Structures are given as C-alpha cells and as structure tokens.
Amino acid sequence: MMALCDRLERLSNAFGPSGRERDVRALLRAGIAELADRIEVDALGNLIAYKTVADPEPRLRVMLSAHMDEVGFMITEIQKNGVWWSGRRWGRCSRACGPPCCWNSGLSMVAWV
Numbered sequence: 001m002m003a004l005c006d007r008l009e010r011l012s013n014a015f016g017p018s019g020r021e022r023d024v025r026a027l028l029r030a031g032i033a034e035l036a037d038r039i040e041v042d043a044l045g046n047l048i049a050y051k052t053v054a055d056p057e058p059r060l061r062v063m064l065s066a067h068m069d070e071v072g073f074m075i076t077e078i079q080k081n082g083v084w085w086s087g088r089r090w091g092r093c094s095r096a097c098g099p100p101c102c103w104n105s106g107l108s109m110v111a112w113v
Contacts, residue, residue, distance in 0.1 A: 045068075
C-alpha cells in the first residue's frame with residue numbers, strides 16, 4: 001500500500017500542465033517499463049505501451065486511456081484577505097466560490113479559498 005501511496009505522491013507532485021507533461025510521462029514510463037513489451041511516445045506526446053500475448057488464439061484488445069496533464073495557471077496576485085488572481089484582472093466574479101470561479105481561457109480568474 002505504501003508503494004502505491006509513494007507512486008501517487010510522486011505523480012501528483014510532478015510538473016505537468018498541458019503541453020509540458022514530460023516529467024509525468026517519464027514517471028509513468030518508468031513505472032510500466034517492466035510490464036510492457038514495447039513503449040512509444042507519439043508526435044503529440046502520448047505514451048503508448050504494448051503488451052503482446054504469444055497465444056495463437058484471438059484475444060480481446062484492451063485500451064486504457066487517461067490524461068497526464070493537470071490544470072496549470074499562474075497566480076498573479078494574492079490579496080491580504082486570501083483572494084488570489086490568475087491572468088489579467090478584468091473584474092471580480094459575481095459570487096464567492098472555489099476554483100475555478102471565473103474560468104475562461106485567456107481571461108481572468110479569481111477564487112476564494
């Protein structure tokens with residue numbers, strides 16, 4: 001169980017916002033290296049692992065799919081009352097809420113935590 005917790009901690013602490021998943025990909029690749037017969041990274045950065053079976057009988061194929069990236073943004077201001085801002089400050093949200101509050105790519109976001 002501790003090995004699983006350690007692995008999850010390393011994955012969650014790895015830097016991996018969209019388009020910069022290299023660290024996460026390296027951890028995943030190392031974790032599945034002994035399980036896969038072949039591992040590839042395609043032009044888009046997807047990690048593809050293959051496991052072959054030497055049985056002549058037809059087998060079902062299984063695909064597991066998951067995101068490697070995380071939501072990434074830069075906090076541009078933290079106010080004394082704990083409100084933090086990300087992106088351009090074009091105005092406040094109309095209500096207090098948890099992240100994401102004013103989420104619109106390229107616009108401002110503010111959250112109360």
